[in-house]
Amino acid sequence: MQCPKCRAPMHTYNRNGVQIEQCSGCRGIFLDYGELEALTRLESQWSQPAPPPPAAPQAYPAAAPQAPAWGAPHGGHYGNRRHKSFGHMLFSS
């Protein structure tokens, strides 16, 4: 998957059972639907603040792309654009 902001490759990490994608370029993070909630839940379970995991930077650029929950699952299909109707639809009502 490519970073929607800077196009650098994104790598998948597992944080407490939640998969997140982080950009190797701008360090932006992509969360799937529900993952932010899952992380927030996990965070609230800690009785005291844990030290930040070494691989995670302290501050993230706000790069999590927003999308509706009825949208295409994980990452969309946009990499796969060799369809006749795809090009046609972008140019018609």
Add this chain to the structure above:
Amino acid sequence: MTEDLLPALTARAAEAAHARDPACACAAATLAHREDTTVVRHAAAVAKAHAPGTDPAALALRLAVAARLPGILLPPLAPAPAELHGRPVTYWPYGTPVDPDDPDAAPWEEAGALLARLHRIPLPEAVPPLRGPEKAARAVALLRDLSPRHPAAGPVLDAWADLPPWARGEAPAPGPVRLCHGDFHLGQLIRDPAPGGPWRLIDVDDLGAGPPVWDLARPAAWYAVGMLDPGAWHRFLAAYRAAGGPAVPPDGDPWPALDVPARALTAQTAARAVTKAAAAGRPLDEVEEWLVDACARMRSVPAAAPAD
């Protein structure tokens, strides 16, 4: 009558071109010839025969808006519609379109900025309503009439039925009304003058007063369904926001505003796709399936409440 229209329109386009340039190179082409619209080019001029049943008074008002906003909309060559074989005809300069084989090269930033500028224009006094929701309703009604038993019809009709009345063209939209394009897609952008001039919006048929978020909702739907690369969507949205576009908040999550119209345009696009596939007696292709799948997921996710 449609057979007579094309040669007559071709002759009119040549007249319009020769009025602009008597030393015309006379390069002619038919750009579109469909049941509802015929567009013919002759060198630097384009003549368009609008759909049968077009309201000529409303079209005249829309044409007048285009003439007054030359930095945003392509200005017409003649200030009022003419008539040919019972169809209203308008004349335009020829401009260079977006390359349909290279949607990645589409001017997403320019498109976002043009729509933002259009939405910021003080609403002209005499402007008809936006036709976007009405057109979407028509596409869904056609699916209901022609292919109600198609396996994909159910999810599309259900998604449509769950929309609030304004998004189905049955009630005025909540929130402020602005001047909107009404039918934005990549075929609605050209460079004028050709070949390297600035980008302008074309096609005023659906232009009018309405909720400006409608103009963002088709690219939003493409992005949501997975057709549009997130990078392109974010470039478009960021340029719209940077130009002060009023349809979404200047920062933060735009989806509370986009959700309902993006659902409507997903349902419209899916309805067209299913109707066409059924008429051709072919199965849905993969992209068409994505649209129907998105409609099927909508029922389990309540629509976002509008921000205001």
